[in-house]
Amino acid sequence: MDTSSSMKTPLKRVRGLGSARSGTDHFWKQRLTALANVPLVIVMIAIVIALVGKDAAAAKAVLSHPVVAIPMVLFFVSVMVHMRIGMQVIVEDYVHEEGPKVLLLALNAFFSIAVGLAGIFAILKLSFGA
């Protein structure tokens, strides 16, 4: 963003947006997903405990049940957003060189989305069969 030739005053440029140009978007999303994660994590632990000692057929029967599959999909959606923002904060805190920082932020996006969508795909495949 070229700030030197801008007609906007410095106050106008930062008002409501901050140095990241996204305002409180991340702050809010991190807390929204954190709140969602509390019940979802409890359900997730219960599901995993229920699967201890089960064979593949029994495990699949549990995982494909809507009451199990729906919270698991919600879990991955919420966690995917939460872990991406969390790791972005860490990268921004410790990596100050522009090149490595941008690379790590890109890898963070790829990893979070890939892990989340892989989990969701697996749940949907177990649910819808084939």
Place this chain on the structure above:
Amino acid sequence: MADSKARREPPLSPHLEIYKPAMTMIMSIVHRITGVALYFGTLLLSVWLVSAATSDAAFAAVHGFMTSWFGKLILFGFTWALLHHALGGIRHFIWDTGRGYGAEQRSFLAHATLAGSVGLTVLVWVIAFVTR
């Protein structure tokens, strides 16, 4: 400025290492460390689900690893990291309301986070072993 030719570095706050570690400091960095652990732990969860969606052989392979002593150690650490990060998050929610900033309250919350996460982790594993 007289010394403008040799540009001076701006003063920095004292480095973290000079302070005597306090429970609040340790719980702060542990919250971040458990967050990173969970970041990669989520991969484990996805791999497990993808294996179940792939084939019985793939599921058996992942299941075999998870139930080995090394797998159990990872899962035990995963459980603790998850519960510790969750309780740490609840601590942040309390702070978000403007409460819990007193010296004694901060110390209590830091100790409660650790005690709670260890206690709940043991509870979860006891339940898992009893109900299997």
